[in-house]
Amino acid sequence: MERQIRYQREADLEWAHQFTKHPGCERLLSCIQCGTCSGTCPLSIYMDLTPRQVIALVREGFREDVLRSQTIWLCASCYACSVECPQKVSITDIMYRLKREAIRSNLYPKRFPIPVLAREFCDMVRQRGRNSEFWVVFRMAMRSNPKILLSMARTGWELWRKGRLSLRRERIQRINELQYIPATSKEVD
Amino acid sequence: MSEKKNGQVRIGVYICHCGANIADTVDVKAVAEYAATLPGVVIARDYKYMCSDPGQELIQQDIEEHQINRVVVAACSPSLHEHTFRGAAERAGLNPFFVQMVNIREHDSWVHTEREAATVKAKDLVRAAVQRVYFHKPLEKRRVPIHPEVLVVGGGIAGIHAALTVANSGKKVYLVEREATIGGHMAQYDKTFPTLDCAACILTPKMSAVKAHPNIVLWTYSEVVSVDGSVGDYKVVVKRKPRYIREDLCVGCLQCIDACVFKEPKFDDEFNLGLSKRKPIYIPFPQATPKVVVIDPEACIQLRTGKCKRSCLEACVERGAIDFEQKETYEEIHVGSIIIATGFKTFDPRRLPQYGYGRYPNVYTTLEVERLVNASGPTSGQVITRDGRVPKSVGIILCVGSRDENTNRWCSRVCCMTSLKLAHLIKEHTGAEVYIFYIDMRAAGKGYEEFYQRVLNEGVHFVRGRVAEITDWALDPSEEGKLVARVEDTNTGFVRRIPLDMVVLAVGLEPQFDAHEVQRMFGISCSLDGFFLEKHPKLAPAPTYTDGIFIAGLCHGPKDIPDTVMQAGYAAAEAIALADTGYFELEPNTAYVVEEECSGCKSCVPLCPYQAITFKEDKQKAFINEVLCKGCGTCVAACPSGSIRQNLFEDEEIFSEIEGVLAYA
Amino acid sequence: MEPSARYLYYPGCSLKGTGIAYEESLLTTFRLLEMPVKELPDWNCCGATTYMSVSETSATLLAARNLALARQTGSKDLIAPCNACYLTLRKSQRLVADYPQIAQETERFLEQAGLPRLDSVRVRHPLEVLYNDVGIQRLRELTVRRLQGVRMASYYGCQAVRPYGEVDDPHEPTRMDEILRAVGVEVVGYNLKTKCCGGPLTGTIHDVGVRLNYILLKEAMRLGAQAMVTICPLCQFNLDAYQAEIRKQTGEPIDMPILYLTQVVGWALGGDYRELGLHRAISGRKLLEQWFTVRKEAETYV
């Protein structure tokens, strides 16, 4: 049987303390654990942790539990929770920050398509300045679960017939300007 | 300078240790030694607790033995002990306004950590006070007489209790209520938590007692329209709206209502929150006090068009109480003090559209359900939904319009208990499954936790989570025809969908819609949340910053009936004490106009926040009413010719104080 | 520099691909309103929600480049039709305004890239431009044909009305309904107006994404809507592209046209089928052809 206990030494209090200093995360400490965020979230029913639990875990410093969760990746950034929260906690921004940190510390669920898509997307934008929907999806699928492509074939065909699917790889002219955008930003340690 | 005028000045300086509070940070000995070197200082001492009896005796002794005639006490804030030290001086025969306090605790030892710097600061402040006190003049406190009559505004349980208490002490009370009856919100309830006493059974005897009391003048359907004067003598004008019924003639037989040409009630009944209808001529509820009918001029055909058969008149022909010519009248009264008890309004849940109030007929507020469960309510106590069904499942959502940055930040304090009460009553009336959606269960009060236990044991479901939305959309066959609450049940960790026949919103308590006008008219203040502000949150929760005006009940902030009654009793006691003392002592730090210098420009007149300045047309000079002046200093600074002065803040006093602070030691 | 048009237009990646009908109908509508718009030259991807998940600063810098380019043109209003672009551009403006360290990074980047410093470019959404700058009254006057007896549900998607926008009320938005009524469309009281369509989820966790869209479509049907009107290319795509799959999975007879607001308005103003991109729809084609005038030669696609 698995041990279901948390020792206080597993809690990273310094991390929790620093967390609330980041842009958008300031009101985390006001959370009253009411669950409005989870009730409002269209995706909470698929999540391993509800958004409210994420907030509670961050507050208590259980860093790995949140960074390894699927929840942060399922969050579609719809901001519904942030608008409804009675304490004006920007849950969406907190989710964003956790995603970034999960990528940096390599703790995100492997082969889970969403973080893979995120990286493919960013690579393409950095290299070309624009994203080409077809190529991003193609590369994401190849790197996570190629079966996705099969299920999308029919839709792809429909789109192509209607002139809505371009195979061109877009690129901006002054691509050199993008070289000054740092590859990994400094704001995450 | 005016040295001669002050004769031989002999100053005593006293530095307080306040235990370790000051002495730990400030070198009190050094300050005392320094003070002894200042011009005019005859004696300088330090002592452990200056405010203790021996501390005060020290001052008294020095006054008597060393002929000290000015006193500087360097201790805590004057708001705490100025009174104490002035008293000590007075007992030793010195005019109390020869005492000056220096705050070396809140302004120094408590806010600094560096001993040396804090000591320097203490010396600077003491030097300033010594230089200032040099110029102090003897002042006299003035007394104003107190009219013994008391005005109570608002006839809810707070106003009723306050009025009865004052009246029982033998003083005359005017009780002014805006609605056609007294009783306030409490009259609308069926039972009261936590004892489940019948609200009417405990309230209506007090209502009748008000009506019958020889010392109470009850004016319902009336409003205060202006307030002038100050503590001891407030001149108040009350508007009495026409109810088109002669109160002295109506006996409350209600035959006119039966006789009205409207055979069926057609207009929304305000007392039942629109859950039932009434006629143009009506009585709010059977035990209304006074038991006198009212005619609604918006609804009555005669008053609207002048063309009605007026069958009501015929029914009342013997007594002749109906009077379509009635006009509003104004009464002017003089009272010594005022108790404001104007109560609250409930939060309008339309502001939270996710709960569907106003969109789905079966969404109610707690106040509406109070009427539904009431045996004399619109459904005679049957809990049936607007579409005529007895609900099998009922959900009560807590904290609606409370604890929410988007609406109101405060906890409304009574809605957890109200919801427990209604859960119990609904279950008792219908046998329905009842769900309480709560964030925190607040049941602090005598017998409250026990009541919570009782409701827990009755099998009410307690779902810990704030409902995200109410929808009428069924995702599952079991949800067809129902309202569905979507909520994270934080106890179990599931997001749940719970089908309900009836949703009850435990709406929060808010300041009255006209709280700001009332606040301005009576010259009191509001706290940030809009409720009236008390003088001190712990030690003076019924007095206000305006002398002679007290607040009681919900108008001061959310509270239950027991707390309301306690505060009302306390406000009444203060009003009685004031009246029994017979006078009120005014601080002498008032402003005055030096007439010869006043140029008659009138700049000061509109500036005074207390309306203390009038303009004497005959002399063409401004005049300041000492009784009204609060010593704020606004006019003193504003007068372009510098002709307004202020006691205790004379130019020479202030300038020498400033020089004292700046002369770096 | 050429004289500046009042409105600049930031298409974003989708309007050049799956959302091309949005671009076509938007340009047509604004042409018919005699409010020409000019495409922002050499714009780059806004970063959407995805870039924010990898780096907040970099996402802000991407947006900043577009805002700086807009400033170079001298126009004050930058129309961003895609909800994600709209939100991302506005959010980055807010981050720059609220957080000095982000503002510093941004300034440094713009300097290195030889771009002007940020100025007060106003990021606008076409819905809000139609509502505020054109106005309900004028839309009503300019309407040349009405869709008689067609009921539609207006759907905003999530990001347009959320914290950074000024498109409409975040709880109970009503402006799209008003616009639709002004051009003669009947609207149903749709409660899921701002519920999320899942965004890229249909591509990543496919079944979850499709289920969200099923719920949105089903509710619109239940309320008697015959079509849904969107203002975001991703919403339109998600609702439009998977109806066949939903039919197969649930057996529900869903085949509902998913329109862009600019298609409905453009048509009312006199635009034609093809220039409004109506021929690019996947679902509800029969109804579309029945409602909107079809020219014979428009039958061949691509």
Ligand SMILES: Cc1cc2nc3c(=O)[nH]c(=O)nc-3n(C[C@H](O)[C@H](O)[C@H](O)COP(=O)(O)OP(=O)(O)OC[C@H]3O[C@@H](n4cnc5c(N)ncnc54)[C@H](O)[C@@H]3O)c2cc1C
């Ligand atoms: C749904 C609900 C259920 C509750 N149940 C309970 C319970 O079971 N037990 C309990 O202890 N507490 C209960 N409470 C709390 C209780 O209602 C209050 O504590 C109590 O009513 C406060 O009394 P009040 O006199 O201060 O205010 P109110 O009852 O609001 O009375 C104020 C009166 O002043 C009048 N007025 C207002 N403005 C003016 C004006 N400008 N001029 C003249 N008159 C004016 C009003 O017409 C009214 O008559 C409940 C509250 C709610 C909302």
Ligand code: SF4
């Ligand atoms: S809605 Fe806000 S206050 Fe409530 S649990 Fe979520 S983050 Fe906390």
Ligand code: SF4
């Ligand atoms: S922003 Fe993310 S967590 Fe919040 S409601 Fe949307 S999907 Fe859920």
Ligand code: SF4
């Ligand atoms: S005048 Fe007519 S309408 Fe008015 S109360 Fe009398 S009978 Fe009723």
Ligand code: SF4
């Ligand atoms: S008393 Fe209870 S229901 Fe009312 S605001 Fe406070 S916690 Fe919420």
Ligand code: SF4
């Ligand atoms: S402002 Fe001064 S000069 Fe003018 S009327 Fe008042 S007191 Fe007189």
Ligand code: SF4
């Ligand atoms: S000191 Fe203040 S209160 Fe007194 S008269 Fe002047 S302005 Fe009025």
